[in-house]
Amino acid sequence: MSPTLQEPRAVVVTNSAWTLWHFRRALLRALASEGLEVVACGPPDPEWGGRLSSAGIRYEPVYFHQSGTNPLRDLRTIAGLYRLYRRERPRLVHHFSTKAVIYGSLAAHLARVPRIFNTVTGKGYGFRSSPLVRSALVGLYRAALRGATATTFQNPQDRQDFLARGIVDESTSCVIQGSGVDTDYFAPAPEADQDGEPSAASSAPLRFLMFSRMIWDKGVREYIDAADAVVATLREEGSASVPTFTLLGGSRPGNPEGVLDEWINNPGAIDPEWLERRTRESAVRWLPHDDDVRAHILQADVVVLPSY
Structure with missing residues (x-):
């Protein structure tokens, strides 16, 4: 009809x-x-x-x-x-x-x-x-x-x-100030113990997280370079607390499970072999695609989004 x-x-x-x-x-x-x-x-x-x-x-x-x-x-x-x-x-x-x-x-x-x-x-x-x-x-x-x-x-x-x-x-x-993010689904968690005191994690090294599609325009290279520079500087200074850096997204070489074809075929897509090689020699820990990023966000102190 x-x-x-x-x-x-x-x-x-x-x-x-x-x-x-x-x-x-x-x-x-x-x-x-x-x-x-x-x-x-x-x-x-x-x-x-x-x-x-x-x-x-x-x-x-x-x-x-x-x-x-x-x-x-x-x-x-x-x-x-x-x-x-x-x-x-x-x-x-x-x-x-x-x-x-x-x-x-x-x-x-x-x-x-x-x-x-x-x-x-x-x-x-x-x-x-x-x-x-x-x-x-x-x-x-x-x-x-x-x-x-x-x-x-x-x-x-x-x-x-x-x-x-x-x-x-x-x-x-x-x-507009963004769109499409369900703020009930992505709800912040209080950084405190049940008795209201700051959690022990607050004294631990800062944890940085970047999650995105693995394309150059998202600033992946810049994030890795910045992380390496920060870690190298702090180690040279003898700092007792060196932050951790995690990169989340993309797929391992030859294993695109969970990653959309349009992400892999994007003209700006990063070669997973480059990612694997670069993060192997870097201070950044690379984790492949995860359908639910909430647990990763909750474990981070700082989320970095250096998109162009």
């Missing part, structure tokens, strides 16, 4: 069903609580798309070529999103990730979706590519975001850059 205008509908799109499940589920539920029929959209993914469906969220797969710049493949994405929007007739769409923001917005304009929202979670590696790629990306962003209802950023520098390049304007863009 074809959708009707009496069925208010919202479509949320990103380039990963895993991301929809982990970071956008609360948004999907909030939209549903407002009386909208919610459709989640991303690339075909039986596992994470299936989890969304089992949770009562309809999942519609559309082709995405995760890391390439082949225009014919990207036209296939625009066509797929256009057909989805024409079929569903959503009252609003919300796009996350570079390709979803650009191609989803272009498709939404063509399909005459009345309200188009975008969230730019980061500029990505395209803005650090060759001048030709960067120029093409800016042109695509301008065409896509022109006429959008609103564009939100998670980084004030990204918004200023988009404003300076004429991609967005002041009246329809803003900065």
Whole structure:
């Protein structure tokens, strides 16, 4: 049965069903609580798309070529999103990730979706590519975001850059303080014993933790170099308390279990053999991917996020 205008509908799109499940589920539920029929959209993914469906969220797969710049493949994405929007007739769409923001917005304009929202979670590696790629990306962003209802950023520098390049304007863009983190699920734990006294761990060496996708733009090399410099300096000074440094994420060479293909195939992905070799000679302890990072966070005193 074809959708009707009496069925208010919202479509949320990103380039990963895993991301929809982990970071956008609360948004999907909030939209549903407002009386909208919610459709989640991303690339075909039986596992994470299936989890969304089992949770009562309809999942519609559309082709995405995760890391390439082949225009014919990207036209296939625009066509797929256009057909989805024409079929569903959503009252609003919300796009996350570079390709979803650009191609989803272009498709939404063509399909005459009345309200188009975008969230730019980061500029990505395209803005650090060759001048030709960067120029093409800016042109695509301008065409896509022109006429959008609103564009939100998670980084004030990204918004200023988009404003300076004429991609967005002041009246329809803003900065939010992050999105997608469930603060009930990731709840802080008090650093004290049951009697209210500071725990014994408070006198132990500081424990630093970085967890992220293993791509260069996350600052992995910088974290390892900084850790080695700190440890070397403290040892030279004869310090009795030398901090520990842990790096969490990625996969061992030849064993990508638990790591998404788009992370491994990202143009900025770090060779796991380099990681294994570099951390073997470093003060940093490297732990591969873990689906639940909460235990690692609770064991750390300082979380380091040196993303570019």
